[in-house]
Amino acid sequence: MDRRVFVENPFRPGAGHTPPYFGGRKDELERFQRLMRQDYATENILVTGLRGFGKTVLLSQLRTVARENGWLWSGNDLSESASLSEERLAIRILADLASALPAQAVTESSVNLLPNEEGDSEDLGTAIFDELRGIYERTPGLTIDRLRAAFMKAISLVKRSKMSGIVLAYDEAQCLFDHADRDEFPMSTLVELVSSLQKQDSVVPVVLVLCGLPQVFDALTATRTYTERMFNVMRLNRLNRDDTLAALAHPLVKLHPPLYPSKDLVLKAAELTGGYPYLIQFFGRELVEQLLQNGGVMSSEQFPSPSVIERLDAGLFxxxxxxxxxxxxxxxxxxxxxxxxxxxxxxxxxxxxxxxxxxxxxxxxxxxxxxxxxxxxxxxxxxxxxxxxxxxxxxxxxxxxxxxxxxxxxxxAPKDLAAATAPPVDESVHVEVAPKKRGWFGF
Ligand SMILES: Nc1ncnc2c1ncn2[C@@H]1O[C@H](COP(=O)(O)OP(=O)(O)OP(=O)(O)O)[C@@H](O)[C@H]1O
Ligand SMILES: [Mg+2]
CATH class of the missing domain: 1.10.10.10 (Winged helix-like DNA-binding domain superfamily/Winged helix DNA-binding domain)
Structure with a gap:
């Protein structure tokens, strides 16, 4: 009987996929927790790391922390098109704020809802965007002045709804940098906006969280402002051995029965991942698949199957x-x-x-x-x-x-044709019966 019918593979290799068990990153979460407990903001967060190191997944954990502490989380993935000019970035920020502001903040505000408005949250979102954009359009001055004026309106709404503050969070921030050749400074605009709000001690604190590949740091240092000092940098590294084992073992515990991975097998899988988060999910998934094919047990020598590196290559490289x-x-x-x-x-x-x-x-x-x-x-x-x-x-x-x-x-030199067309002798058939071990669940 095929046991795969009964077991859903919990591991999730893929961009931004929430892992079944979130390993490590305790320091980062604690640092952010402290920041969210303050009623003022002087520092911002920059999360950097290579592809697949878990930036996006960490960002969603930070969002949970922010919301638990009563902060408004406003943000998105930064696309190249949104980062092309100061104007586009400003509109992106206002649209994100409008959709993040809770209905409560909007109805209690002086936002002019359209006549006959039913008041459901989608319409409220549109109304608040129109309001913010109206302020942005009407305010004289540079993009930064207009954006600040619209932002102040959002701040007053957040204050009125008794929220703790605003987190502006942007993933894929490597798309954002200044284009001095075109006289467009979107990265500087974003940083100056937050810096000026923090300096003037706005009525609610505002924290900027940027997340992206390591080059974001270069883009920040290239801005017109003194940006590096404004950021508390979280450089994501590989997970350590214990955290890696935990990230593999916890989801496996839940699959017992019908799967009984031995301690050696889990250790071998952890070794193969080298603590790299994407690989934890990748090898975790492979391990479960192979265990299912082997009736729930397998010796560590049988793992991984030879085709694994090819699948890894196809998915990642x-x-x-x-x-x-x-x-x-x-x-x-x-x-x-x-x-x-x-x-x-x-x-x-x-x-x-x-x-x-x-x-x-x-x-x-x-x-x-x-x-x-x-x-x-x-x-x-x-x-x-x-x-x-x-x-x-x-x-x-x-x-x-x-x-x-x-x-x-x-x-x-070519072989003779008869040898080339002879059926291959299968010398590789070798069935190894794995001992029925009890699973290893040391966590
Ligand atoms: N702390 C963790 N514990 C277990 N698995 C994790 C952890 N962090 C990330 N992962 C897994 O690693 C994979 C990559 O995570 P994520 O997409 O967050 O990386 P990323 O750094 O944002 O990558 P990219 O640069 O491509 O955007 C996902 O499958 C995710 O489930
Ligand atoms: Mg990501």
Whole structure:
């Protein structure tokens, strides 16, 4: 009987998917909790981390903390189009505020509802947006002055509804930066808005939370203001071993019976993830699938199945890889083979040396800059780079060795046709009966 019918796989690899158990990040949550308990605001939060490190998921945890403490949470994903100009960003902020403001805050306000308005929350949202936008349009001055005037109206509504403050939260903030060439400064506008509200001690506190890839920090330092000092930076790292084990083991406990993963098996899965949040979900899901196929038990040697790295590659890496040129792939291979540790960074000069003359330092540097733009690697500090996607090293080596195997097969002398068409002898059939162990649930 197929046991999969009865078990829903709880692990959720994928962008922004809430994990079945949220591991670690206690310091970050505590820091934010403290901020939300204050009735003034002088600091803001910047959450950065590589792809799949759990920024979006942490942001939704922060939202829960904010709401529990009575704050209004207003925000969205920043798209490139919303970040193109100061005007577009201003409209985005006002629209987000209008939809976040609770019906209570709006009905008790002086917002002019349209005649015959039924007063349901969608119409209230539209009415408040029209009101805020009206103020924005009518106020003289620069975008920042007009935005501040409209924002003050939102602040008065929040005050009236007795909420604690406003959190302006934006994910994918790497889309936001100043365009000095076009005289458009959307990042500076956002930061100046919050900074001026915090300086003038507005009637309710306002906190800005930005979340994105590590380059957000560069965009902030490039603004016209003294921005870095305004932010409490949460640099998301991998989870430690205990938190990783907890994130794997807790959801597995709930699947007992019919699944009985051994302690060794869970430890092996944790080892494979290296504490990288996306991989916790990925290998967790693979583990459950393979256990189901094996009738609920499996030895640690059987995990993971050989096709796992290919599925990982397809889900995480292939889109980026497909945008690289042959020469860039050669350089990536050198970087992948040259690193001793997962996630180690490298420089153009080091790769040039490892390439035995194939790349000069200047050429390697040029390719590294191009690879950065394609999102395969990122700059860790001046002149040094690392892979954006964890386990890139194994995926690159795997891909390149397959390409080499195909090339070699064409270079060797052809076999005779009879041998080539003979049915293959299956020497791999080897059934291992896993001992029926009790599950390991040490958490
Ligand atoms: N603390 C955690 N414990 C367990 N799983 C987590 C944790 N944080 C994130 N994950 C899982 O990792 C995956 C990636 O999370 P998320 O989408 O939040 O990453 P991200 O940093 O926002 O990625 P991106 O840069 O692509 O937006 C999801 O499947 C999520 O469930
Ligand atoms: Mg995200």
């Amino acid at each position: 292939s889109a980026r890889w497909n945008r690289t040129t042959d020469k860039q792939r050669d350089l990536l291979q050198i970087a992948a083979r040259g690193s001793n540790h997962w996630g180690e960074d490298f420089s153009a000069a080091e790769l040039s040396e490892l390439s035995n003359g194939e790349f000069s330092s200047a050429q390697a540097n040029q390719y590294l800059v191009a690879l950065c733009e394609k999102g395969i690697i990122y700059r860790t500090r001046h002149g040094r780079y690392a892979f954006t996607v964890p386990m890139s090293e194994s995926m690159i080596i795997n891909r390149m060795s397959k390409t080499d195997e195909v090339a070699e097969s064409w270079e060797t």
